[in-house]
Amino acid sequence: MNRKKVIVLGSTGSIGKNTLKVVEALEPDFDVVALGCRSNVRSLAGQVREFSPRAVAVAGTLDREAERSLSELGQVRLYRGEEGLLEMIAETEADLVVNGISGSKGLLPSVKSLETGKNLALANKETIVMAGTLVSDLARRIGVELLPVDSEHHAVYTLLHNRKKEEVQEIILTASGGAFRDLSYEQLKHVRLEDAVTHPNWNMGAKITVDSATMANKGLEVIEAHYLFDFPVSAIKVLIHPQSYVHSLVRTTDGFLYAQISRPDMRLSIQDALTYPRLQRSCIEPFELTGKSLSFEPVDPRKYRLLSLAYEAVERSGGYAIAYNAANEVAVEQFLSRGISFLEISSLVEDTLQDDWSGSTSRIEEILQVDQEARRRTVEILKKMKRIA
Numbered sequence: 083m084n085r086k087k088v089i090v091l092g093s094t095g096s097i098g099k100n101t102l103k104v105v106e107a108l109e110p111d112f113d114v115v116a117l118g119c120r121s122n123v124r125s126l127a128g129q130v131r132e133f134s135p136r137a138v139a140v141a142g143t144l145d146r147e148a149e150r151s152l153s154e155l156g157q158v159r160l161y162r163g164e165e166g167l168l169e170m171i172a173e174t175e176a177d178l179v180v181n182g183i184s185g186s187k188g189l190l191p192s193v194k195s196l197e198t199g200k201n202l203a204l205a206n207k208e209t210i211v212m213a214g215t216l217v218s219d220l221a222r223r224i225g226v227e228l229l230p231v232d233s234e235h236h237a238v239y240t241l242l243h244n245r246k247k248e249e250v251q252e253i254i255l256t257a258s259g260g261a262f263r264d265l266s267y268e269q270l271k272h273v274r275l276e277d278a279v280t281h282p283n284w285n286m287g288a289k290i291t292v293d294s295a296t297m298a299n300k301g302l303e304v305i306e307a308h309y310l311f312d313f314p315v316s317a318i319k320v321l322i323h324p325q326s327y328v329h330s331l332v333r334t335t336d337g338f339l340y341a342q343i344s345r346p347d348m349r350l351s352i353q354d355a356l357t358y359p360r361l362q363r364s365c366i367e368p369f370e371l372t373g374k375s376l377s378f379e380p381v382d383p384r385k386y387r388l389l390s391l392a393y394e395a396v397e398r399s400g401g402y403a404i405a406y407n408a409a410n411e412v413a414v415e416q417f418l419s420r421g422i423s424f425l426e427i428s429s430l431v432e433d434t435l436q437d438d439w440s441g442s443t444s445r446i447e448e449i450l451q452v453d454q455e456a457r458r459r460t461v462e463i464l465k466k467m468k469r470i471a
């Protein structure tokens with residue numbers, strides 16, 4: 083059997099590391115031909131020793147120690163910078179790209195993967211939030227697959243498989259409720275950074291863990307589901323499910339609810355994307371329902387303001403979803419560097435969305451321009467708050 087050639091982007095992050103774990107468990111079916119990371123060269127060097135890719139890309143700027151670690155990479159073609167990452171994707175022959183890059187920086191690598199005829203396993207939700215129509219059209223035109231890896235979208239993708247769209251009344255995305263699920267709105271005023279970066283169920287990076295606590299993550303997922311599955315946002319609901327066993331549900335018109343259930347472990351959806359279109363025996367222990375309880379609660383819109391803002395952003399169309407994401411990225415960065423409080427994340431996004439973002443976003447240049455303008459606007463608002471010089 084031919085080994086499937088895989089490029090892993092964001093290889094030193096949570097999705098990337100899990101992807102490599104699955105590859106290791108499924109050996110010898112896969113050949114990791116290239117790896118891309120931002121700046122964690124030390125971790126990258128270990129991955130190079132283990133998986134012997136032909137090429138690696140380091141997209142970020144490096145400190146002196148990281149530069150030194152580059153020399154440990156040995157016989158491998160090295161690409162530098164954001165441009166280099168795109169060149170690596172274009173020049174490396176592969177069947178599948180796993181995009182585990184965090185944030186809006188994942189967009190262009192996704193586009194390049196599709197343009198060069200590679201199937202795309204997508205964990206980078208910003209790709210769809212910023213350019214859903216463009217990216218879906220591109221995949222269709224080139225004839226390659228977009229395989230969602232995010233647990234909720236993987237669930238919905240699976241649940242919609244072989245089902246007529248008109249038979250599905252609504253999509254229900256589940257949310258853990260994040261680190262502050264049990265706190266009241268009043269208590270949120272006093273939460274600390276240390277508490278926000280600890281997630282109850284999933285082990286992920288700092289940005290997405292904060293996004294879980296604010297539910298911006300679920301907001302982005304609602305937007306993503308809207309574009310990926312072509313459902314109006316009015317038919318996409320969110321339920322808090324603290325145990326994270328049910329990844330999402332669909333309600334069919336005949337009154338049934340179908341759910342996808344497993345332990346919360348990203349390796350499951352990553353494996354499905356890697357082995358697509360085949361289903362293969364899972365590389366992790368089977369999940370037993372015995373002794374488990376499942377509970378569901380409604381979302382408090384006041385506590386999770388960023389979820390409501392995501393719905394509004396989709397309804398207003400144009401560049402609002404892009405501005406939502408950009409403002410949130412700037413706000414979370416500020417929160418992580420202790421520049422603003424937890425509740426100021428949502429007010430900063432809300433203020434940015436007050437501007438007019440209704441322009442055209444059908445071309446990638448326009449999308450990137452809205453992204454940049456929204457960031458500039460958010461920083462301006464921050465300055466007015468006198469938080470940064």
Ligand code: MG
Pocket residue numbers: 232233234303
């Ligand atoms: Mg998710």
